[in-house]
Amino acid sequence: MEPRMTTSVSVTLDGVAWHTPDGRCLFSDLTARFDGRLTGLVGRNGVGKSVLAQMMAGLRVPSAGHCRRMGRVHYLPQQVAVIPGQRVAELAAVDNVLAALLRIEAGSTDPADFDAVGEQWMLRETLQQALLDAGLEGISADMPVDKLSGGQRMRVALVGALLQPVELLILDEPSNHLDLAGRQWLAAQLRARGQGVLLVSHDRLLLAEVERIVELSPQGLRSHGGNYASYAQARAATRAAAETLLQQRRHERRKGEQELRVQRERLEQRSARGSRDAARANQAPILLGLQRQRAEANAGKARQQLQQRHAGLDDAVRQAHAQLDAPPPVLLMPALLPGGPEWVVRLEGVRLPWSDPAQPALDLSLRRGQRLAVSGANGTGKSTLLKLLAGQCEAVAGNVQVAVPAALLDQQLAVLPPQCSALQGLRESNPLQEEAVSRSRLSLLGLDAAQAVLPSARLSGGQRLKAALACVLYADPPAQLLLLDEPGNHLDLESLEALEGLLRQYRGTLVVVSHDPAFLQAIGIDATLQLDRDGWRLQPA
Template identity: 55%
Template sequence: MTNPISLTLHGVSWQLPDGSFLFSELDATFDARHTGLVGRNGVGKSVLARILAAEVTPTGGRCARIGRLHYLPQQITPRAGETVADLAGVRGALDALHRIEAGSTLQADFDAVGDRWQLSAQLQQALSAMQLGHLQADSAAMHLSGGEAMRVALAGALVSDADWLILDEPTNHLDARHRRDLITQLQRRSGGLIVVSHDRLLLESMARIVELSDLGLRSHGGGYSFYAERKAHERAVAIEQLERRKTDRRRQTRALTRQRERLEQRQSRGTRQAAQANQAPILLGLQKQRAENSAGRLRVEQAAARATLSQGVRDAAAQVEDDPAIVLLAPGAAPTMPERVASLREVLLPNVRGRAQRIDLRLSGAQRVGLLGANGSGKSTLLKVLAGLSEPLSGVRELAVETAYLDQRLSTLDPARSTLEQMLAANPSADESTVRTQLALLGQNAARVPLPTERLSGGERIKAALAMALYAERPARLLLLDEPDNHLDLASVQALETMLRQYRGALIVVSHDTAFLANIELTHRLQASERGWLLTAWS
C-alpha cells in the first residue's frame, strides 16, 4: 500500500427522529493503526461504524475517506437462495471471473475482478483457515449456524481488496478457538482496521482503543488493559475535581453569606446611631441611599460569584461520564420446580452431523447447565428442539414447566413494537409504572422505551427479551439462552451474571466466554464431543 489511508470525522452528528442526538459534533481521525471502538450499549457505536463505512450519511457534519472499505455488520443472516459467496461478499467478483474464464471481454467484468485473479483459491484457503474447508463458494448458506455464517463473512472480509475493514462485533458467534484464530489473522493483516467490540481478548490485540461516550470520542493508546487503567484513572481524577469544585462552592457560599450578614449588621448599626444622633432627615435619606447602593452592588457581585462557582461545578460534572447502575431483578420468590423439568429420550437432532445427532437428556429441579461445543456442533439446534421450535427427527421431547428461549437473533421480540408494549402484553396484570421502573433498572433510557425494538442496540434488545421472560405473568421456570452475553457491554454482562446467579429456575446457556460461564454458578456442563453429548458436573 503506497498511499496513506484515513477516515476523518468533521463535526459528525446523528439526530434521532424525536429530535434528540445520539451523538454530536464528533471530530476524530482514524489512521492505519488497528483500533477498537468501545462504549456502552445504545451510545451509537454501530451507527458510527456505519457512518465510517459509508453505509449511512450523518445527519450533521461529514466523513472524509481515503481508501477502499469493507464493512461487516454484527448480524449475518443468510436469506433463502444465498450461497457462501454471497455471505462472503464476493459473489459478483466470482461470477465476473467465471464469465471471463468462459470468454467474456466485458469491461464491467474486468472491473469487478480487478487484480483478484486468484479469488476462488483465496476464498477456499480463507474458509479452510476458518475450519470451513468442507464449504464451497456455491454451497447453500441457509443451514449454517450463527458462528459458521460469521466465519464465512469474515473469510470474505479477509480476502477482500479493501484498504479498510470495519467489523461490528465480529467475535459474537465464534467459539474460543475461532476467536483466537481470528485475532491471529487480523494481526497479520496490513491496512486499516476498526473493530466495534466488547471482547476483551480481541481488544487487547488492538494498537489503540477509541471510546464513544456522552463526552464524545476519546482515544487511548494501547490495548484493552491500558484503556481500562486509563479510563479508571481519568474517571477518578474527574470525580475528585468535581468534589473539589463542590467543596469550594460550599466554602465560598458560606463566605458570601457571612459577607452579606456583616454588611447588613453595619448598616443596621449605622441607622440606629444616626437616629440616636438626631441627624437631619436629608442626611438620613442620603445614608439610606448609600446603604441601599452598597447592598445592591453586593447582591450583583455575589450573584456573579455564585454563578461562577455553579458553572465551575457544572463544567467539572460534564467531565464525569454518566455511569448509571444496571440492575436486572430476577423474580423474588423461588419457583416451585418439579423433579423432572424437561427430557429428551432417544432424540435425533435435525441438521446435526456425527454422534452429536443423538441425545438422551433429563433435566431436573433447578439444574443449571452450560452447553459447550464448537461452532456447528448442534448447540443451537438442541435448544430449539428443547423449546419446541424445531421437531426432532425421532424420539420424544417432554417439557414440564414454562420455558423461555432466547435465540441469537432474539426472534421473540417483535421489531415493530416497543419493549414497553411487549412487556405489558406478556404481563397484562402489570401497570405501566411498574414496567417502566423495571426497564429503568435495566439501564433503558426513558426516551428509548417507546421506540420499536428494531431501533434498539443489541444490548438493549437482549435485556428487553430477558425482561419479557422474567416479568411475564407466568415467569419462565426454564431459561434456554443462546449466547445471551454476545451484544452486552462489560457492565451489562456483569449485571446479567448477577441476575442469573439470583435466578432460581432451571437454566441451559450457550456461551463462548469462559469468565461469564464461571460467574453464573452452573451445576453441570453438557459437552458436544466426538463421542456424542456428555453431561458432567461443573468444575
C-alpha cells in the same frame, strides 16, 4: 489468508454530527483521525458506534461536519442479510469477481471484466482455502446459504471481507454469532493482517489484539493506546479520578455554602443596624435618603456577589459531574417462588429435530439451581436444545420433562418483535405490573422515556437485547428455568458486567449457550454439556 497492505489509509472526522430522523442528536462535534493501526471502537449501547462506522465507510452522510477517506474501505454490518436463494459467493461479496473470471475463461475481452478481476486472478482457489482455514469444510462458493447456521454465515461473510482488496476493513460486532473456535480464528486473522482494521466490538478476546481503542461517549471520542487490558486500567483510573474530583467539588460547595450563609446573615444584620441608626440620626430627610440609597446599593451588590459565588460552586460540581460517564445499567433480581421440584429437567433418549441422524441420543437431568453451559461448534444443535426445553419444538424421539416455568432469550430476540416497543413487550410479559414500574426498570437499563416507546427495530442491537432481557427476567410468573442463547451478543462492556452480576445472584436453574469463557466463569457455571464427534458429554466446569 494474506494481509492487505494498508500504509496509505486514513479516515478523518472534522466536526462530525449525526441527528436521528426525529431530531435527536446522537453525537456532535466529533474530530479525530483513524489511521492504519488495528483499532477497537467501543462505547455504550445506543451511543452511535454503528452509525459512526457506517459514516466512516461512506454509507451515511454526516448531519454536520465532514468525513474524509483516503484509501478503499469495506464495511461488514452486525447482521448479515441473507436473501432467499443466495449462495456463498454472494454472501462473501466475491460473486462479481468470480463471474468475471468465468467470462474471461470463456473468452471475454470486455475491459469491465478485467477491471472487476484486478489482481485477484487466483480468487477461486484463495476463497476455497480461506473457507477451509475458517473451519468451513465442505462449503463451496456455489452452495446455498440457507443450508448454513448463523455462525457459519458470519464466518463466510468474514472470509469475504478479509479477501476484499481494500486498505481498511470496518467490522461491526463480527463475533456475535461465532463459536469459540470461530472467535479464535478471527483473532488469528486480525493478528496476521496486523493493520487496516477498525473493530466495533465488546469482545474482550478480540480487543486483546488491537493497538488502540477509541471510546465513543456523549462527551465525544477518547483515544487510548494499547489493547483492552490497558484501556480497562486507564478507564478505571480515569473514573476514580473523576469521582475523587466530584467529591472534592461537593465538599468545597458544602463548605462554601456555610461561609456564604454566615456572610449573608452578617449582611442582613449590618443592613438592619444601618436602618436603625439612620432612624435615630438627626439628619435632613434628603441626606437620610441618599444614605439609604447607598446602603441599599451596597447591600444589593454584596448579595449579587454572594449569588455569583454560589452559582460558581454549583457550576464546579456540574463540571466535575460531567466528567463521569453515565451510571452503569442496573438489572434487578426477579422474585422467584420458594421451593419447587428438586428435578427441573429430565431428558431420556432425546434426539433433536434437524440434527444429524448419526448423532447419539441425549440423556440429561438438571436439579433446581444448577447452572449449565452448552458448548459446541456452530450448527451442532445448541439453540435447538434450548428451544426444546422452552417447549418451542418437539423431540424426534425420547422423553422430555420440564417441571417449572421456563423462559428463552434466543439470538433472534423473538420475545420482542421488531414492531413492538420495549414498554409494550414488558407490559405483555407482566400485565399486572404498573406502567411506572415497567418504565423505571427500562430506565435503569439505559432506555429513556422516548426509547421505551419506540418500535424495537429502531433501537440499537444492544438496546433491543436489554429490552428483550427485561421481558424475560421480569415476566409473570417468573421463570425458574432461564434459557439464554448467546446473551452477551451486542451488549456493551458495562451491560455485560451488569448481566454477569445478576446471573451470579439468580437462584433458579440456568442453561446458557455462550462462547465467551470469561462470561461463563463470571456467572459461576458448574457444569458443561458439550457436543463433539463422540456425542454429548456432560462434565464439571
